[in-house]
Amino acid sequence: MPWQIDLASYAVSMLLLPVVLAPVIARNQRLLSAIAFMVASVSSLVMIVAGALTVWSGRTQKIVLLIGLPDLPFHLRLDPLSGFFLTVIGLLALFVSVYSKGYVKGILAKRSITSLTIFYCIFLAGMYMVVLSDDALIFLISWEVMAAASYFLVMFENERIENRRAAFLYMVVAHVGAIAILLSFGVLAGLAAGFGSFSGYTFDAMRAAKFPLEWATAAFLLSFFGFAAKAGVVPLHVWLPEAHPVAPSNVSALMSGVMLKTAIYGIIRVTFDLIKVFPWWWGAIVLILGLISAVMGVLYALMQHDLKRLLAYHSVENIGIILIGVGLAMIFTSFNMPLLAALALIAGIYHTLNHAMFKGLLFMGAGAVLHATHERNMEEMGGLIHMMPWTAALFLVGCVSISALPPFNGFVSEWLTFQAFLLSPSLPSPLLKLLIPMGAALLALTGALAAACFVKAFGVTFLGHWRGHHRPNVHEADWFMRIGMIMAAFTCLLLGIFPTILIGWLDTIPEQLLGTKIATTAGAFGWMWLTPVAYERASYSGPIVFCGILVVVLAAYLILHVRPGAIQRVPIWDCGFEKINQRMQYNATSFSMPIRRIFGFLFHVKEQVRISPQAAHKAFPKKLYYSLRVRDRFWGWLYKPVIELSFWVSRKVGRLQQGRIQAYLIYSFLTIIVLLVFL
Amino acid sequence: MSLQVAAHINSFLAAFVLLTAFGMLVQRRMYGLIHLFAWQGLFLSISTAIVGFVAGKHHLYISSLLTLSLKVVLLPYILHVLILRLRIQKEVETVVNVPLTMLIGVALVIFSYHLTAPVRELSTLVTRSTLAVALATVMIGLLMMITRRHAVTQIIGFLAMENGLFFAATSATYGMPLVVELGVALDVLIAAFIFGIFFFHIHTTFDSLDVDQMARLKEGD
Numbered sequence: 001m002p003w004q005i006d007l008a009s010y011a012v013s014m015l016l017l018p019v020v021l022a023p024v025i026a027r028n029q030r031l032l033s034a035i036a037f038m039v040a041s042v043s044s045l046v047m048i049v050a051g052a053l054t055v056w057s058g059r060t061q062k063i064v065l066l067i068g069l070p071d072l073p074f075h076l077r078l079d080p081l082s083g084f085f086l087t088v089i090g091l092l093a094l095f096v097s098v099y100s101k102g103y104v105k106g107i108l109a110k111r112s113i114t115s116l117t118i119f120y121c122i123f124l125a126g127m128y129m130v131v132l133s134d135d136a137l138i139f140l141i142s143w144e145v146m147a148a149a150s151y152f153l154v155m156f157e158n159e160r161i162e163n164r165r166a167a168f169l170y171m172v173v174a175h176v177g178a179i180a181i182l183l184s185f186g187v188l189a190g191l192a193a194g195f196g197s198f199s200g201y202t203f204d205a206m207r208a209a210k211f212p213l214e215w216a217t218a219a220f221l222l223s224f225f226g227f228a229a230k231a232g233v234v235p236l237h238v239w240l241p242e243a244h245p246v247a248p249s250n251v252s253a254l255m256s257g258v259m260l261k262t263a264i265y266g267i268i269r270v271t272f273d274l275i276k277v278f279p280w281w282w283g284a285i286v287l288i289l290g291l292i293s294a295v296m297g298v299l300y301a302l303m304q305h306d307l308k309r310l311l312a313y314h315s316v317e318n319i320g321i322i323l324i325g326v327g328l329a330m331i332f333t334s335f336n337m338p339l340l341a342a343l344a345l346i347a348g349i350y351h352t353l354n355h356a357m358f359k360g361l362l363f364m365g366a367g368a369v370l371h372a373t374h375e376r377n378m379e380e381m382g383g384l385i386h387m388m389p390w391t392a393a394l395f396l397v398g399c400v401s402i403s404a405l406p407p408f409n410g411f412v413s414e415w416l417t418f419q420a421f422l423l424s425p426s427l428p429s430p431l432l433k434l435l436i437p438m439g440a441a442l443l444a445l446t447g448a449l450a451a452a453c454f455v456k457a458f459g460v461t462f463l464g465h466w467r468g469h470h471r472p473n474v475h476e477a478d479w480f481m482r483i484g485m486i487m488a489a490f491t492c493l494l495l496g497i498f499p500t501i502l503i504g505w506l507d508t509i510p511e512q513l514l515g516t517k518i519a520t521t522a523g524a525f526g527w528m529w530l531t532p533v534a535y536e537r538a539s540y541s542g543p544i545v546f547c548g549i550l551v552v553v554l555a556a557y558l559i560l561h562v563r564p565g566a567i568q569r570v571p572i573w574d575c576g577f578e579k580i581n582q583r584m585q586y587n588a589t590s591f592s593m594p595i596r597r598i599f600g601f602l603f604h605v606k607e608q609v610r611i612s613p614q615a616a617h618k619a620f621p622k623k624l625y626y627s628l629r630v631r632d633r634f635w636g637w638l639y640k641p642v643i644e645l646s647f648w649v650s651r652k653v654g655r656l657q658q659g660r661i662q663a664y665l666i667y668s669f670l671t672i673i674v675l676l677v678f679l
Numbered sequence: 680m681s682l683q684v685a686a687h688i689n690s691f692l693a694a695f696v697l698l699t700a701f702g703m704l705v706q707r708r709m710y711g712l713i714h715l716f717a718w719q720g721l722f723l724s725i726s727t728a729i730v731g732f733v734a735g736k737h738h739l740y741i742s743s744l745l746t747l748s749l750k751v752v753l754l755p756y757i758l759h760v761l762i763l764r765l766r767i768q769k770e771v772e773t774v775v776n777v778p779l780t781m782l783i784g785v786a787l788v789i790f791s792y793h794l795t796a797p798v799r800e801l802s803t804l805v806t807r808s809t810l811a812v813a814l815a816t817v818m819i820g821l822l823m824m825i826t827r828r829h830a831v832t833q834i835i836g837f838l839a840m841e842n843g844l845f846f847a848a849t850s851a852t853y854g855m856p857l858v859v860e861l862g863v864a865l866d867v868l869i870a871a872f873i874f875g876i877f878f879f880h881i882h883t884t885f886d887s888l889d890v891d892q893m894a895r896l897k898e899g900d
Contacts, residue, residue, distance in 0.1 A: 669818075
């Protein structure tokens with residue numbers, strides 16, 4: 001009896017309740033937010049149960065919906081892969097929904113949240129449906145519902161022009177991607193059942209079909225382009241740092257944490273499940289773009305001083321890391337090495353889960369900061385740890401996780417990715433043997449730069465003194481927000497300490513897609529030790545590392561705090577300079593200066609220093625102006641020409657519009673004549 | 680009446696339809712235009728009746744009567760009233776000069792004959808030779824809409840096009856089914872009313888019925 005998929009569809013339909021109710025109870029905004037976010041939390045819980053149990057059981061369930069186009073009903077399917085993504089979306093949706101209850105309180109005072117709640121629920125439902133759908137039609141419909149709902153969420157504060165621009169850019173990129181996905185499914189469906197019939201639109205028909213290489217390549221490239229546009233793979237990432245910062249923070253958490261993951265789901269679904277047989281260079285494309293995204297994403301992130309923009313660029317980086325895992329899995333699969341492929345795939349999807357958790361946590365933390373200070377610019381913050389200790393501690397957990405430091409979860413998945421990298425010398429091709437380990441070096445660089453970036457993000461925001469000119473009345477986040485963040489932080493810790501158990505749970509996915517398991521080797525030494533492939537090569541024990549760190553921290557705390565007088569608060573040493581003030585602290589720009597010097601060629605940097613003219617002597621300026629602008633080179637390389645071209649074409653085509661009836665009549669007259677002559 | 684005679688009379692009437700079409704193309708006076716339009720409708724109606732008689736399709740008599748009442752009496756009357764109300768008896772100015780328009784019209788007629796040549800080879804109907812004339816009438820109607828600036832002449836051009844289409848229907852297939860013809864007749868009537876109402880509005884808005892004025896409605900760059 002397919003009860004899990006029934007449960008999942010109930011959870012989706014549950015989300016429609018607030019949407020229907022919203023217009024009725026829109027007057028009572030408080031009640032509306034309570035009902036909407038409670039329903040969202042409950043439905044996420046149900047979804048977690050349905051998804052997690054499906055992955056655990058490893059069974060596949062299908063239902064055919066009664067709705068749909070005439071003769072083309074909608075199909076739903078719940079297999080371990082979609083169950084896993086349901087769980088990921090459900091987990092973060094649960095945390096964020098609890099958090100939102102507190103977060104929207106700050107918005108309630110200023111504006112109506114009716115549209116926010118409506119589109120929030122539709123957005124969640126859309127993401128669930130993308131993962132559940134089992135034919136091209138409902139997949140694309142859900143995909144568009146998801147994109148449209150998130151567009152309205154980005155547009156929520158629509159009186160600001162930057163928000164409207166960001167939302168428009170997002171919409172354009174999302175639609176270009178959707179067209180590519182549509183074409184890709186068209187190719188697959190056409191080849192599965194012949195171009196004359198429609199029956200190829202189900203994923204089952206595509207699974208059963210065998211595709212000629214050139215057509216499969218076309219389909220793969222199209223769908224990869226489409227999904228990469230959604231995922232924010234460099235160079236299609238430009239919408240991400242625009243749209244994420246301007247959306248409400250709970251929405252940014254969901255967009256960055258899980259919406260990008262639906263694109264990963266799409267890539268895995270199309271390549272491993274629908275096409276199945278592919279040459280190694282497809283994997284190489286994914287791997288290379290993943291590496292570029294990882295390195296460029298983190299470098300761009302380092303240059304930012306807007307907290308949410310920084311986090312948005314980190315999503316680019318992490319999507320890159322996930323794609324590295326997926327790309328390696330594809331390469332290993334094409335050389336028929338299922339065990340290594342399974343390891344790489346596990347690394348990729350483990351990182352998917354981890355990124356959802358810690359990026360959700362970080363965006364929620366950034367939202368709490370924004371909520372308290374009404375400020376996104378880090379240069380204007382500082383010392384928030386004294387006023388917001390909870391938020392600071394939870395944000396720190398997120399920072400440690402994303403920087404891939406043990407004992408948190410980011411470490412485990414990046415470590416697994418490294419293991420997959422280091423196993424590539426067993427590939428039969430000498431070229432790949434040489435090139436792929438270089439990727440490992442780039443991944444290591446990424447990890448180090450990410451750590452630097454989060455030292456900056458945490459240090460500049462929470463440590464030191466307030467840098468801004470006027471100091472707002474900062475308050476700690478309320479309990480709903482705290483609980484949402486605590487749950488996410490706790491999940492980060494658990495995922496870092498017990499990877500073996502989690503991998504045992506995840507193992508049904510490679511079993512379904514690649515026909516092999518890794519738990520037998522990875523968990524050969526019980527839940528304590530994670531030993532991918534073989535214990536002589538590498539092993540990691542989350543619990544032992546955690547206990548070790550706990551002991552060290554405890555010892556340090558005891559040494560410092562047990563003895564009275566071991567810690568004293570004294571004025572800062574000012575190097576003999578007398579008037580030290582809060583503007584002399586390290587700030588975001590100065591912290592990242594060394595890295596900007598080294599990697600400056602990758603950006604479009606415009607740095608200006610101007611000394612005010614009314615100085616007595618050049619050596620003693622009264623005032624100094626410093627301005628720095630770091631811009632994305634891809635914008636000028638890739639997007640500007642396209643934009644200019646489309647404007648040029650529109651201007652030319654616009655000439656046709658004369659405004660004179662005679663001209664329009666001549667157009668139709670000539671068309672008729674031409675058609676009559678040539679047809 | 681023998682088939683031969685009927686075909687001759689029909690060709691003769693077709694020639695008159697074409698003649699009136701050319702007449703409308705060069706006629707500068709508004710009243711003259713309406714009279715020519717009415718004449719065209721009359722020739723069309725007679726031709727339809729003859730075709731109906733020869734082919735034994737009695738529903739064509741009804742079409743013929745409809746044409747007579749609508750295109751010979753009612754529409755010219757409406758246009759006449761319109762011109763009186765809006766006081767636009769003055770001469771109609773053209774965009775392209777008259778000889779050039781005539782030359783284009785002649786070219787269109789030749790083109791139509793060339794285009795319908797294969798149909799003439801295959802068809803066995805009495806009226807097959809008039810198909811080219813019908814097509815030419817449609818094209819000349821369109822040409823008239825292009826070369827005139829006044830909104831009322833454009834409408835007459837449009838109605839002339841409709842005449843051509845009707846003629847094509849009778850000559851190519853002995854007319855459309857009666858239901859379709861009734862529908863088309865009703866459409867033309869309603870269109871005439873709507874045009875009338877719009878003319879009043881355009882006239883009050885722009886103080887003129889010169890369609891060039893409407894270029895101002897264009898969205899700027």
